Amino acid sequence: MIQSAPKLPRNCSFEPEDWQVLAKQWFPIAYSDEVIDKPLARTLLDEELIVYRTTDRQVVVARDLCIHRGVPLKLGWQEGDELVCAYHGFRYGADGRCTKVPALPDLKPPAKLCLMTYPSIEKYGLIWTQLIENSQANFPDWEELEDSEYRMMHFEPPEWECSPGRQLENFLDVVHFSWIHVGTFGNREAPEVADYEVQKNEGGLHIEYPYLAANPDHSQVVDGHKGDTVQRWMVYDVHLPFACRLVVDYGENRRHCIFDIAAPISRTETRIFFFIARNYDHQVSEEELLNWERKILAEDKPIVENQKPEELPLDLTEEFHLRCDKTSTMYRKALGKMGLGKTYTS
Ligand code: FES
Ligand SMILES: [Fe+2]
Known part of the structure; x- marks a missing residue:
């Protein structure tokens, strides 16, 4: 699920028009066997991503950025199906939504407190993603x-x-x-x-x-x-x-x-x-x-x-x-x- 139209990555090295074209394509970010039991940080098209598996082996690809104070999630860790941010312990579920703010245990985290997540496909021993969702993108037939x-x-x-x-x-x-x-x-x-x-x-x-x-x-x-x-x-x-x-x-x-x-x-x-x-x-x-x-x-x-x-x-x-x-x-x-x-x- 993409929560809003993605902005260009910070320090994007591409011309904006080219980034928009490329972001609509499927690209692999990892081999399946590189993502087993802990999150992996990878950059695609200047976007820093984190990829991990849930307990039922589904793949989650998200922007590697906790939107509370801009800390990369690769500095944190995974617990069950959730990523835990290293800075204040916010927890994020597989759909990107924050599930818990430990400093405010009674708070139901607002829907907007959500990681940017991206579509993913696991095929041919690879994990593929698109930075802009595009159902028209061709997938190779191998x-x-x-x-x-x-x-x-x-x-x-x-x-x-x-x-x-x-x-x-x-x-x-x-x-x-x-x-x-x-x-x-x-x-x-x-x-x-x-x-x-x-x-x-x-x-x-x-x-x-x-x-x-x-x-x-x-x-x-x-x-x-x-x-x-x-x-x-x-x-x-x-x-x-x-x-x-x-x-x-x-x-x-x-x-x-x-x-x-x-x-x-x-x-x-x-x-x-x-x-x-x-x-x-x-x-x-x-x-x-x-x-x-x-x-x-x-x-x-x-x-x-x-x-x-x-x-x-x-x-x-x-x-x-x-x-x-x-x-x-x-x-x-x-x-x-x-x-x-x-x-x-x-
Ligand atoms: S920066 Fe991630 S919880 Fe505060
Ligand atoms: Fe060659």
Whole structure:
């Protein structure tokens, strides 16, 4: 329940129009297994939030601010279904309403004495929220995550010093494989980018792309092959604004799915929910597979964190776009169509 139209967060780093567009989208704020028995504080779109579970395992997402004297609830604690503020002990229930003011035991707390709470959905092993309630917002349809043939694995979500648009575009970029990923799967001998199509679909964009990956011995955990190179068929489904499922298809029904959701902490900080699901090689340990993905992300990080401007320029005249960059140009246009304005560029 939202008690009133949300104001922009204090010290909002976004242009107001862009914040309004993004606040109406679903973003994950935590993996389900990060919120077990105590509240977790996380920031989304510059809004400080607290997320916790009630005794019947329901998720509550609220603004992390006791409205009595402006103290964050993360300094307090949870008792049963209630949050207790550290400063004067006010208690707040799962609907956000204050249930007790210990200094005035006879007082029935007024309805207005209420935390701002937000809609939440728990799906795909993630806790999602919207800062402005919007029933029209699309939710991604990722069937692999509901299929018991697939093993889903994740690590703690990394935080990068970059905008979400830059991070997601890097995930979509097929041109960089043969350059910065030579330590993992990149093939310096095959830098050429074949012509490819970018199609629009309900959630955003669909791209299919072949890549002849280099395959050092240590990469056998990923592609199931030993040898110098292996042909991958890479299928991207972008879910606007900042999410994508990539299916890396190695043939013979061996699908390695990588999910990347760039959740904006602020205009230039991003929490990345990066996780995998695969339907083969279940004997390979989770740690081995996740280490491989960590290594690939570590190759991308210094590049993306150093891009200038930090925001993704939606004005296509600001950077150079070539035929091989078709995904990027289509992605930037699609973000513009969502209403992310010229102000989103620097
Ligand atoms: S500031 Fe939270 S109870 Fe007073
Ligand atoms: Fe990359």
